[in-house]
Amino acid sequence: MKVGSRRGFLVGAAAFTASVSVGACRSRSGGNGDPLDVSASAKLPPAPESLAADGTTIVLGDPGAPLAVRLYEDMSCPACAEFETEGTAPYLKRAARNGALQLQFTLGSFLGPGSEVAANALRAALDQHRFADYHDLLYREQSRVRKSGGFTRDVLLGMAIMIPGLRGPEFDAAVLETKHRDFVEASDEVLRTSSVVGTPAMAVDGALVSSDSHELYTDRSRLYRHLKKASRAR
Numbered sequence: 196m197k198v199g200s201r202r203g204f205l206v207g208a209a210a211f212t213a214s215v216s217v218g219a220c221r222s223r224s225g226g227n228g229d230p231l232d233v234s235a236s237a238k239l240p241p242a243p244e245s246l247a248a249d250g251t252t253i254v255l256g257d258p259g260a261p262l263a264v265r266l267y268e269d270m271s272c273p274a275c276a277e278f279e280t281e282g283t284a285p286y287l288k289r290a291a292r293n294g295a296l297q298l299q300f301t302l303g304s305f306l307g308p309g310s311e312v313a314a315n316a317l318r319a320a321l322d323q324h325r326f327a328d329y330h331d332l333l334y335r336e337q338s339r340v341r342k343s344g345g346f347t348r349d350v351l352l353g354m355a356i357m358i359p360g361l362r363g364p365e366f367d368a369a370v371l372e373t374k375h376r377d378f379v380e381a382s383d384e385v386l387r388t389s390s391v392v393g394t395p396a397m398a399v400d401g402a403l404v405s406s407d408s409h410e411l412y413t414d415r416s417r418l419y420r421h422l423k424k425a426s427r428a429r
Contacts, residue, residue, distance in 0.1 A: 220272030220306070220394045230295035231422055235285070239292040244326045246318075247299070251382040253317070255298040255327055256291030262426050265299040267386055267396040270313035270333055271306040271345060278395045279334040283411065283418045288327065296422070300330075303386035303394060304379055309345030312370070314379045316351040319369035325361040332357060399425045 233239070242255040252265075264287055268275040278284050291298040302317065304310035313333060320329040332354060333346070340346055348370050355361045355370075369375060386394075390403055397404045397411065399422065410417040 220269060220274040229423075230293045231290055231419060231426065233286075233289045233293040233295065235289070237289060237293065239289060242288070242292040242298070242327060244321055244324055246321060251301065251378065251385050253300040253302070253321055253326060255288060255300070256296060257294060258297055260291075260294065260297040261429055262296040262422065263299055263400055264296055264422070265301060265398040265401075267301045267303065267389070267391045267394050267398075269303045269306045269310050269394050270317070270337070271310040271341065272394045273337070273341070274393075275395045276334045276337040278412050279331070282413050283415050284395075286415045286418065290422070301385050301389075302379075302382045304383045305387070307345070309347070311379050311383075312348055312351060312373070313346040314382065315373050315375045316346075316348075316355070316370045318375035318378045319366050320355075320358075320361060322369070323361050323363070323366055325358050328358045329355065329361060400429070 243257060245254045245258055246252070247254050247258065266284070266287070268279075287296070287298050290296050302314040304314050317326060317330055317333070320326045333340075333351075336354060340350055343350075351370055352362070352367060355366065373379075392406070395412065402425075404411055404421075408421075411421055412418075
């Protein structure tokens with residue numbers, strides 16, 4: 196398991212043991228009435244998207260939801276892409292769409308310029324209410340993009356064409372001119388000064404998931420039980 200952070204790349208002690216091996220880079224339709232117990236086939240509306248008052252946190256779901264899950268990510272981190280495409284991140288997004296929780300994102304950019312321009316583009320997508328769709332797309336395409344040199348402004352604009360309603364003069368200018376540079380730097384500083392040592396990282400109601408709780412990133416059932424326990428403890 197590789198852990199990526201500003202402190203360098205470390206080698207962890209074990210790989211995750213679920214159906215995917217996510218490492219780390221340093222109720223509307225809940226079936227049984229439990230909004231946390233939402234299936235992959237549930238028909239759900241898009242989650243509201245907003246910028247929190249701190250100016251660095253992007254929120255999916257109702258910002259007033261009592262249960263909060265924060266994800267720390269870098270858009271160029273391969274382990275983040277694995278978590279987002281094959282791990283438990285899709286479940287968390289469904290739970291946010293189902294009203295069970297608010298999903299908070301802190302975007303770091305410690306992996307370089309590609310991460311910086313991608314974070315800026317995602318902040319611009321938020322202005323168009325297309326953050327979630329664009330975020331998913333960038334992670335699905337990350338491996339291919341990384342092989343060709345990483346995220347660039349031109350690559351990000353080209354990919355944005357795939358998201359209906361995203362491309363336009365406002366979004367294009369924000370990407371080309373790095374309009375949200377202050378957001379990118381401030382968000383990265385939040386990650387840098389936190390106790391997070393690698394990405395992806397997760398905090399539930401402010402409590403950082405321990406580094407040995409690998410299954411919460413890969414096993415939907417384990418994560419559900421963890422969230423249920425946190426919800427009951429409120």
